[in-house]
Amino acid sequence: MEVLPLVALVAGSAAVAGLARRTPVPAPLLLVAAGLLAAYVPGVPAYALDPHIVLPLLLPPLLYTAAVDSSYLDLRANARPIAMLSVGYVLFATLAVGYAAYLLVPGLPVPVALVLGAVIAPPDAVAATAIARKLRLPNRITTILQGESLVNDATAITAYKVALAAAVGVSAGWAGGIGEFLLASVGGIAVGLVLMVPIHHLRTRLKEPLLQNTLSLLIPFVAYAAAERVHASGVLAVVVVALYLGHRNWQVDFATRLQEEAVWKVVAFVLESVVFALIGLQLPVVLKGLGEYNGLHAAWYAIAVFLAVVVARFLWVFPATFVPRWMSPRIRDREPETDWKAPVIVGWAGMRGVVSLAIAFSVPVYVPYRNLILFLTFTTVIGTLVVQGLTLPPLIRALKLPPKDVQAETLAEAQAQSEASRAAEERLAELLEEPENSTLPPPLADRLRTVMERRRNAVWERLGEVNPETGESADDIYRRLAREMIAAEREVFVTLRDQRRIDDEMLRALLRRLDLEEAAAYREET
Numbered sequence: 001m002e003v004l005p006l007v008a009l010v011a012g013s014a015a016v017a018g019l020a021r022r023t024p025v026p027a028p029l030l031l032v033a034a035g036l037l038a039a040y041v042p043g044v045p046a047y048a049l050d051p052h053i054v055l056p057l058l059l060p061p062l063l064y065t066a067a068v069d070s071s072y073l074d075l076r077a078n079a080r081p082i083a084m085l086s087v088g089y090v091l092f093a094t095l096a097v098g099y100a101a102y103l104l105v106p107g108l109p110v111p112v113a114l115v116l117g118a119v120i121a122p123p124d125a126v127a128a129t130a131i132a133r134k135l136r137l138p139n140r141i142t143t144i145l146q147g148e149s150l151v152n153d154a155t156a157i158t159a160y161k162v163a164l165a166a167a168v169g170v171s172a173g174w175a176g177g178i179g180e181f182l183l184a185s186v187g188g189i190a191v192g193l194v195l196m197v198p199i200h201h202l203r204t205r206l207k208e209p210l211l212q213n214t215l216s217l218l219i220p221f222v223a224y225a226a227a228e229r230v231h232a233s234g235v236l237a238v239v240v241v242a243l244y245l246g247h248r249n250w251q252v253d254f255a256t257r258l259q260e261e262a263v264w265k266v267v268a269f270v271l272e273s274v275v276f277a278l279i280g281l282q283l284p285v286v287l288k289g290l291g292e293y294n295g296l297h298a299a300w301y302a303i304a305v306f307l308a309v310v311v312a313r314f315l316w317v318f319p320a321t322f323v324p325r326w327m328s329p330r331i332r333d334r335e336p337e338t339d340w341k342a343p344v345i346v347g348w349a350g351m352r353g354v355v356s357l358a359i360a361f362s363v364p365v366y367v368p369y370r371n372l373i374l375f376l377t378f379t380t381v382i383g384t385l386v387v388q389g390l391t392l393p394p395l396i397r398a399l400k401l402p403p404k405d406v407q408a409e410t411l412a413e414a415q416a417q418s419e420a421s422r423a424a425e426e427r428l429a430e431l432l433e434e435p436e437n438s439t440l441p442p443p444l445a446d447r448l449r450t451v452m453e454r455r456r457n458a459v460w461e462r463l464g465e466v467n468p469e470t471g472e473s474a475d476d477i478y479r480r481l482a483r484e485m486i487a488a489e490r491e492v493f494v495t496l497r498d499q500r501r502i503d504d505e506m507l508r509a510l511l512r513r514l515d516l517e518e519a520a521a522y523r524e525e526t
C-alpha cells in the first residue's frame with residue numbers, strides 16, 4: 001500500500017471514531033458504515049484485506065492491549081464460562097453453521113462447509129470490548145465477553161486449519177485434527193509461559209522508560225511469531241504473556257507505566273479504527289467474486305447463514321450457563337447466581353469482525369466455493385455488527401440489568417486507600433528516625449503527611465454529601481479548583497516565555513511539572 005492511501009485510511013478512520021464518541025452509536029458501527037460508503041466514492045483506492053498483514057501484524061497488538069488491561073484474577077474466577085464460550089461455543093458454531101451451509105448450498109462439500117463455519121465462528125475481540133465498555137455492562141458479563149474474545153480466535157484459526165486440510169484432501173482424519181488442535185493450543189500456552197518470565201525480567205531490568213516501552217511494542221509480535229514458528233497458537237501465546245505482564249505491571253517503573261498507557265491507548269485507538277473501516281471497504285472485492293451466483297440465491301444464503309450464527313449462539317449459551325449449575329453443586333457454590341437476563345445479553349453480544357474476514361481472505365483460490373465463503377463471511381460480519389450492535393443497547397435497557405454498584409466500588413477503594421495510608425505513615429515514621437533523614441525540616445515532613453492524608457480523604461469525600469445543584473462531591477470541587485489554578489499558572493508561564501523572561505527549555509520543564517500535578521488532580525469518570 002502506498003503512503004498517501006495509508007495516511008488517508010488512518011486519518012479518515014480516526015476522524016470517524018472521534019465522531020462516534022459524540023454519538024450514542026458504537027464506534028465499530030459508524031466505522032463500518034463509513035467504509036461501506038467510502039468504497040464507492042470515486043478516487044478511493046481498493047484497500048484489499050491481506051490476511052498476511054491482518055493476522056500477524058494487526059491481531060497481536062489488539063489482543064495484547066486487551067489482555068494487558070484485563071484482570072487475570074477475574075478471568076481465572078470465570079474460567080469455566082469463558083472456556084465454554086471461547087472453546088466449546090466456537091467448535092459448536094463451526095459444526096452448526098457448517099451443517100446449515102451444507103444443507104443450504106447445493107453441492108457444497110462438508111469440509112468446505114466446515115471451513116465456512118470455522119471462519120464465521122469467533123466473535124470479534126475489538127467489537128465485544130468496545131461495546132461492553134460503551135454500555136457499562138455488569139462486571140461479570142464484561143469479564144466473560146472479554147475473556148471469550150481473547151481466546152476464541154485461537155480456537156477458530158486452529159479449527160479452520162483442520163477443516164481446510166480436509167477440504168484440500170490432506171487431512172489426517174478426525175483423530176489427526178483433534179491432535180493438531182490440542183498441539184496448537186497447548187503449544188501456544190507453553191510458548192507464552194516460556195516467554196513471559198524472561199520478558200518481564202528484561203522489562204524490570206531496563207531502567208530507561210523509552211527502552212521499556214519500545215520492548216512493550218515488540219512483545220506481541222515476538223510472542224505471536226515465536227508460537228507460529230513452532231506451529232503453535234500465536235494468539236494464545238500473546239494472551240498468556242500479556243496477562244502475566246498486566247498482572248505484574250506494578251513492578252515496572254512509574255514513568256514506564258505512564259508512558260506505556262499513553263502509547264498503547266494511541267495504538268489501540270488507531271488499529272481498532274482502521275480494522276473496522278477496512279471491513280466496510282471490502283465490499284467491492286467481495287461483490288466482484290459473486291458473478292457466478294444468482295443474486296436472490298446469494299441473498300437467501302446470506303440471511304440463512306446469519307440466522308444460523310445467531311441461533312447457534314443461543315443454543316449453546318443457555319445450556320452452557322444453566323446445565324453445569326444443575327449438575328454440579330461445586331459450580332453452584334463457586335459461581336454467583338445467574339438469571340436468564342445475563343445469557344440473553346451474552347447470546348446477543350456475538351458480533352463478528354476483522355479476524356473472520358482475514359481468515360476468509362486466506363482461503364486458497366483453488367478451494368471450491370471460495371467466493372461464496374467470502375461473501376457469506378462479509379454479510380455475516382456486517383449483519384452482526386449492524387443488527388446486534390444497534391439493538392444491544394436498547395435490549396440492555398429493556399432488561400433493566402442492575403447497574404454497577406458505584407457506591408460499593410468507591411467504598412472498597414476508600415478502605416484500600418486507608419490501609420495503604422496507614423502503611424505509608426508507619427514507613428514515614430521509620431524513615432524520619434534514621435540519621436540520614438534527621439536534617440529534614442519539620443514543615444517538609446508535615447507536607448508529606450498532608451499529601452498522604454489528602455490522598456486518603458479524597459476517596460472518602462466521594463462517599464459524602466454532594467452539591468445538590470452540580471452533583472459534585474467535596475473531592476470533585478477540590479479537583480476542579482486545582483485544575484483551574486494550574487491553568488492560571490500555565491498561562492503565566494507562557495506569557496513569561498513570550499516576554500523572553502524565561503526560555504523555551506525552562507517553559508517545557510515548568511509545564512511538565514504542571515502536567516504531572518494536573519494528572520494527579522484528574523480522575524477519569526468510570
